[in-house]
Amino acid sequence: MTGSRFGNILIFVETKLVGILESRNDRLMNDVVSRLSDIPVEFMTLGREPIPVKRGYRVVVDRLSFCYPFLKEIVKSLALGGTYVINNPFAALSTNKLIEIQVGSRLGINTPKTVVLPDKLVASEAEGVVSHLYLENVAAELGLPCVLKPFDGYAWEDVYVVKSVEELRGLYASLCTRRILLAQQLISYRNYFRVYCFDKRDVLFVKWVPKPFSMGQYMHCEPGALGGQEASLTAQTIELNRALDLDVNVVEWCVDGEGRWWMIDAFNEVPEVIPEALAADHYAWIVDRFAACVRDKLDPDRKNPTPFG
Numbered sequence: 440m441t442g443s444r445f446g447n448i449l450i451f452v453e454t455k456l457v458g459i460l461e462s463r464n465d466r467l468m469n470d471v472v473s474r475l476s477d478i479p480v481e482f483m484t485l486g487r488e489p490i491p492v493k494r495g496y497r498v499v500v501d502r503l504s505f506c507y508p509f510l511k512e513i514v515k516s517l518a519l520g521g522t523y524v525i526n527n528p529f530a531a532l533s534t535n536k537l538i539e540i541q542v543g544s545r546l547g548i549n550t551p552k553t554v555v556l557p558d559k560l561v562a563s564e565a566e567g568v569v570s571h572l573y574l575e576n577v578a579a580e581l582g583l584p585c586v587l588k589p590f591d592g593y594a595w596e597d598v599y600v601v602k603s604v605e606e607l608r609g610l611y612a613s614l615c616t617r618r619i620l621l622a623q624q625l626i627s628y629r630n631y632f633r634v635y636c637f638d639k640r641d642v643l644f645v646k647w648v649p650k651p652f653s654m655g656q657y658m659h660c661e662p663g664a665l666g667g668q669e670a671s672l673t674a675q676t677i678e679l680n681r682a683l684d685l686d687v688n689v690v691e692w693c694v695d696g697e698g699r700w701w702m703i704d705a706f707n708e709v710p711e712v713i714p715e716a717l718a719a720d721h722y723a724w725i726v727d728r729f730a731a732c733v734r735d736k737l738d739p740d741r742k743n744p745t746p747f748g
Contacts, residue, residue, distance in 0.1 A: 456478075456479045456480075456481075456496050456497055456498075457475060457478060457479065457480040457481070457496060457497065457498045457499070457500065457733060457737075458480075458481060458482075458483040458496040458498070458499040458500070458522075459471075459472065459480065459481065459482045459483060459499075459500050459502075460483050460499055460500065460501045460502060460503045460504065460510065460514065461482070461500070461502040461503055462503075463482045465502070466714050467712045467714065467725075467726070467729075468482075468500070468502065470714075470726045471500070471726055471729045471730050471733070474726060474727065474729075474730035475730055475733060475734070478734075478737070483496075483499070485510075485513065495517060495520055495521070495522050496517065496522050497522065497523065497736070497737055497739065498522065498523045498524075498525065498733055498736045498737060499514060499517055499522050499523070499524045499525070500525050500733060501514045501524050501525065501526065501528065502709045504528065505531065505593070505708045505709050506593075511528055511532070514528045515528045515529065515532075518742075518743045518745055519745055519747065521739075521742060523736040523741050523742060523743055524743055525686045525687055525732065525733065525736065526684075526685050526686055526687055526688070526708055527684050527685070527686070527743040527744065527745075528743075529743065529744070529745050529746060530683060530684035530685060530743075530744070531685075531708045534683050534685075534706050534708075535590050535591045535706065536553075536588065536589070536590050536591065536592065536621055536704070536706060537553065537555055537590050537621060538683075538706070539679075539683065539702075539704070539705040539706045540553045542679065542682050542683060542705070543679060543702045543705060546675065546678055546679065546682065548675055548679070548702045549699060549700060549701045549702065550701065550702050551586075551623045551624035551625075551626055551701060551703065552580065552581050552623070552624040553621055553622070553623045553624070554577050554580065554581065554621065554622045554623075555590060555619065555620075555621055556572060556577070556611060556615065556619070556620045556621065556622060557572060557615070557619075558615050558616070558617075558618065558619050558620075559615045559616045572611075574604055574607050574608050574611065575604055577607070577622050578604050578607060581622055581623065581624045581625075582624060582625070583601070583602060583603065583604075584600050584601055584602045584625050585600075585601050585607070585622055585623060585624060585625050586598065586599070586600055586601070586621075586622070586623040586624075586625050587599045587601050587607065587610055587611065587614075587620055587621070587622055587623075588620065588621055588623065589614075589618045589619065589620060589621070590618075590619045590620065590621050591619070593708075593709075594651075594652075594653075594711070595651035595652060597614055597618060598651070600625060601622075607622070626693060626695055626701050626703065627695055627696065628693035628694060628695055628701075629693075629694050629695060629696050630646065630664055630693065630694050631646070631647050631648065631649055631691070631692075631693040631703075632644050632645060632646055632647060632660070632664075632665075632691070632692045632693065633645050633647045633657070633689050633690075633691055634672070634676050634689065634690045634691070634692055635688075635689055635710065635724075635725055635728075636676050636677065636680045636685075636687075636688050636689070636690060637686065637687055637725075637728035637729060637731070637732045638686055638728070638731070638732045638735055639677055639680045639681045639685075639686065640677060641728045641731075641732075642673045642676050642677065643721065643724050643725070643728075644660050644665065644669065644672075645657050645658070645659075645660070645717070645721055646658040646659065646660050646661075646664060647691075649691075653711065653713060653716070655716075656716075657713075657716050657717050657718065657721065658718075659718060659721075666694065666698060668700060672692060672700065675702075676690045676692075679702070679705050683705065683706065684743075684744060685706075685708070686732055686736075687710060687729065687732060688705070688706070688707055688708075688710060689704075689707040689710040689711075690702065690704070690705045690707075691703045691704040691705070712725055
């Protein structure tokens with residue numbers, strides 16, 4: 440066991456000890472743990488030790504802090520102390536649906552036209568800084584129908600296809616008091632894919648019929664579904680994940696009726712993995728690559744990039 444100090448916080452790191460920050464009943468994490476049976480792994484329990492956590496880990500798999508600010512502070516502290524966190528909490532904090540679009544565009548990837556809309560607080564209190572929002576101009580820029588969604592959304596929450604300026608105005612008024620929203624060009628797709636990426640190098644294409652509330656249908660890619668673009672899309676997916684610094688992620692791609700490929704979503708900090716919905720070979724691949732990703736980070740020289748080095 441070794442100790443590392445950041446400021447006045449001492450975090451002990453026990454070599455090759457893996458902490459799982461997820462429900463003990465989660466099937467995916469239990470299956471990943473079964474692939475790591477030769478090394479010490481435990482589901483984390485917070486509260487038995489002082490906060491920040493004094494007992495450290497070489498690697499922490501974090502699948503809970505995205506919705507609990509308290510846990511996000513814990514994994515940030517662990518990352519600063521030398522623990523490798525999957526996914527990097529600092530990268531996750533700085534990434535959202537707007538940032539991914541900008542990163543994708545800079546990498547030469549087709550992305551939908553996207554406009555960020557001010558929330559009610561900044562619109563009402565930053566007088567002279569944010570002018571009146573003309574939603575007619577937004578609709579003209581993007582075309583109708585368009586998509587309205589939170590800039591930091593997850594799992595289809597508050598995602599709408601908007602068909603008129605009046606509908607856009609009504610939804611914006613009801614949501615802008617609590618969310619920062621994006622209006623986005625709607626892409627009419629022929630095929631849609633969720634592309635799992637592990638360790639910024641291992642990629643799996645899964646055909647998907649998008650539906651909210653975990654109702655989407657997952658299928659194998661039939662021959663020719665990728666139109667000869669698998670190598671290019673694989674390279675772009677890896678490049679995106681390297682730019683976003685995500686070790687475990689899903690990038691959503693679609694192809695329209697004219698054969699053009701679009702990146703729709705590239706930030707899934709905690710990708711949805713539903714064992715019952717996926718084909719057995721797809722699920723086995725995900726479990727295998729997840730476990731391999733954890734093993735890859737056991738090297739004590741591997742650390743998350745952080746704002747402090």
